[in-house]
Amino acid sequence: METLSYVLQQLINGLQLGAVYALIALGYTMVYGVLRLINFAHGDIFMFGAFTAYYLIAKWDVPIYLVFPITMAVTGTLGFLIEKIAYKPLRSAPKIALLITAVGVSLFLEYFLSLNSLFTPNYIGFPRPFEVTGYELPLFTVTNVQIIIFAVTALSLVLLYLLIYHTKHGRAMRALSHDQEVASLMGIPVDGIISFTFIVGAALAGLGGILYGFAYPQINVFMGIMPGIKSFIAAVLGGIGIIHGAVLGGLIIGVSEVFVSAFLSSTMRDGVIFFILFLVLLLKPSGIFGKWIDKV
Amino acid sequence: MSFFSSAKRFLICSAIAYLLLKGLFLSGLLTQYIQQIILFSFIAILTSLGLNVIYGYTGQFSLGHAAFYGIGAYTAAYLGALFKVDSILTFLPVLCLAGAMAGCVGYVVGVPILRLRDDFLAIATLGFGIFVKVLFDNSDRVSEVLGGSRGFIGIPKIVNLEVAFFAMVFLILVTRNLIFSRYGLFWQCIKDDELASTAFGINTARMKLMAFTYGCVLAGVGGALYAYLYSFLHPSNFDFLRSIDFLIIVIVGGMGSITGTIYAGLLWVALIEGLRIGLPAQVLEFRWVLIPLFLIIVMMWKPYGLLARKESKFLGLGGNG
Numbered sequence: 001m002e003t004l005s006y007v008l009q010q011l012i013n014g015l016q017l018g019a020v021y022a023l024i025a026l027g028y029t030m031v032y033g034v035l036r037l038i039n040f041a042h043g044d045i046f047m048f049g050a051f052t053a054y055y056l057i058a059k060w061d062v063p064i065y066l067v068f069p070i071t072m073a074v075t076g077t078l079g080f081l082i083e084k085i086a087y088k089p090l091r092s093a094p095k096i097a098l099l100i101t102a103v104g105v106s107l108f109l110e111y112f113l114s115l116n117s118l119f120t121p122n123y124i125g126f127p128r129p130f131e132v133t134g135y136e137l138p139l140f141t142v143t144n145v146q147i148i149i150f151a152v153t154a155l156s157l158v159l160l161y162l163l164i165y166h167t168k169h170g171r172a173m174r175a176l177s178h179d180q181e182v183a184s185l186m187g188i189p190v191d192g193i194i195s196f197t198f199i200v201g202a203a204l205a206g207l208g209g210i211l212y213g214f215a216y217p218q219i220n221v222f223m224g225i226m227p228g229i230k231s232f233i234a235a236v237l238g239g240i241g242i243i244h245g246a247v248l249g250g251l252i253i254g255v256s257e258v259f260v261s262a263f264l265s266s267t268m269r270d271g272v273i274f275f276i277l278f279l280v281l282l283l284k285p286s287g288i289f290g291k292w293i294d295k296v
Numbered sequence: 297m298s299f300f301s302s303a304k305r306f307l308i309c310s311a312i313a314y315l316l317l318k319g320l321f322l323s324g325l326l327t328q329y330i331q332q333i334i335l336f337s338f339i340a341i342l343t344s345l346g347l348n349v350i351y352g353y354t355g356q357f358s359l360g361h362a363a364f365y366g367i368g369a370y371t372a373a374y375l376g377a378l379f380k381v382d383s384i385l386t387f388l389p390v391l392c393l394a395g396a397m398a399g400c401v402g403y404v405v406g407v408p409i410l411r412l413r414d415d416f417l418a419i420a421t422l423g424f425g426i427f428v429k430v431l432f433d434n435s436d437r438v439s440e441v442l443g444g445s446r447g448f449i450g451i452p453k454i455v456n457l458e459v460a461f462f463a464m465v466f467l468i469l470v471t472r473n474l475i476f477s478r479y480g481l482f483w484q485c486i487k488d489d490e491l492a493s494t495a496f497g498i499n500t501a502r503m504k505l506m507a508f509t510y511g512c513v514l515a516g517v518g519g520a521l522y523a524y525l526y527s528f529l530h531p532s533n534f535d536f537l538r539s540i541d542f543l544i545i546v547i548v549g550g551m552g553s554i555t556g557t558i559y560a561g562l563l564w565v566a567l568i569e570g571l572r573i574g575l576p577a578q579v580l581e582f583r584w585v586l587i588p589l590f591l592i593i594v595m596m597w598k599p600y601g602l603l604a605r606k607e608s609k610f611l612g613l614g615g616n617g
Binding site: 090095108116265271277 | 359414415416418419423434536540543578581585595
């Protein structure tokens with residue numbers, strides 16, 4: 001009984017982390033779908049979301065129900081600008097040049113924002129706008145932070161699902177991920193849809209940043225690197241380009257990370273995640289729900 | 297002796313460079329710190345050359361090069377501690393073994409992951425790099441000497457101008473001759489078009505693995521030199537950012553250009569380490585803001601690097617030098 005409740009408790013903690021990873025992984029998977037690019041800067045957009053929320057809450061006392069839309073708008077704009085300034089001029093360049101540019105954008109954001117006159121490279125405490133309270137259930141405890149995270153993630157997933165499968169923009173995005181050239185022949189504004197995809201992905205990453213701040217209230221300009229890479233792994237695990245794959249992958253990665261920390265050793269955590277990546281790439285590179293077997 | 301005679305010009309250039317450096321080192325004009333930076337630039341060139349073989353010549357994008365550099369460094373340091381290495385004579389076999397070890401690991405890792413392409417290969421090598429860093433962080437569980445996250449201390453400082461410089465010159469020559477051999481042509485052929493190479497009857501899987509292993513050997517040798525130059529190793533010296541350093545040297549210098557790697561390596565070390573001497577801290581923190589911007593601009597302007605597929609006639613690295 002003791003063990004069972006401990007395992008369940010860790011499962012809840014893992015799902016909490018996994019939900020944040022899922023939000024970031026969605027952006028990766030959508031961008032990869034339309035542009036075939038690993039947007040390395042996505043983790044930094046997530047970081048920027050956390051910092052925006054920090055400034056809104058701690059410095060300017062913005063009410064909590066406004067923090068979410070403002071942060072998402074700010075990170076969405078950032079995603080839009082990154083695509084327009086850095087990636088668009090390279091649309092016809094070799095694929096690796098685009099990837100290196102993405103790494104460059106990521107490093108630029110990290111080091112530019114870590115200047116002492118901006119965010120500074122130090123850890124900053126993230127102010128929660130509410131007290132953390134736990135609700136005792138028969139086998140485990142759920143905190144209000146966890147409930148918020150699960151609720152917000154679930155809600156945004158439903159909205160995203162409706163957007164992709166039930167709107168014109170969503171249909172255009174899906175068409176682009178099948179074949180960009182043919183899509184443009186069918187009258188789909190390719191550049192506009194790519195920008196739109198970046199905005200949606202970046203807004204979700206910003207949302208992830210706020211939730212991450214609530215759950216782990218310490219933020220830093222370099223905080224986006226590891227969650228970014230792990231979320232990409234989550235997207236690969238679920239099958240890159242597939243929305244529900246990214247969510248499942250995120251949850252699996254989050255739970256395994258917490259389980260490894262709880263039952264093995266917290267220093268081995270990252271190693272195990274990358275071992276999972278290795279196994280996926282070798283055994284089924286197209287991921288759990290994958291369909292593009294020959295693309296890898 | 298065609299191995300040496302075909303690179304006469306390069307050998308003469310390096311002999312002159314060596315004499316100049318030796319004179320400078322003996323004259324006492326250079327502080328200990330600057331001498332160390334100069335030796336480190338040779339290590340950076342050597343290691344980046346390995347990445348250039350993998351990425352620049354063969355087109356296999358790797359974001360985990362620092363892992364092999366680290367494997368070389370830790371192997372050399374561990375062997376040194378085991379066999380009490382304290383002179384150049386005993387160091388040379390350790391150097392070779394460190395290169396061999398990195399090469400073996402590269403081979404074993406390369407067999408599965410070189411099936412992947414482009415960005416998936418990038419993420420797999422990146423993952424391997426982080427995996428290796430985690431292993432270094434936990435290495436004190438295996439053996440106390442390795443130090444884990446406290447770092448590996450007490451490595452004797454053996455690497456001097458001669459060791460670093462001649463190791464670099466020798467391996468540049470080997471690399472140059474490999475590049476102009478049939479294997480080098482196979483590698484470049486794979487980079488240009490893998491499918492067409494298969495159609496010509498090139499065993500692409502084997503050739504890619506060969507290039508990858510050779511690149512890892514160079515990284516391993518570079519790492520071993522690093523260990524015995526700085527006499528202290530820390531897992532954070534072999535993380536993702538270090539892989540990016542080597543990648544930047546290769547890209548800025550130019551894909552498929554030994555000359556480019558040499559110039560970019562010197563420039564890079566001068567920028568990163570050399571600027572520390574004169575400039576105040578407020579200016580220094582801008583370095584890492586400007587470097588990524590520079591990288592992005594290079595990618596937009598010349599996506600294959602500044603000296604892509606060009607070799608300097610002056611240094612005698614060209615085809616008929």
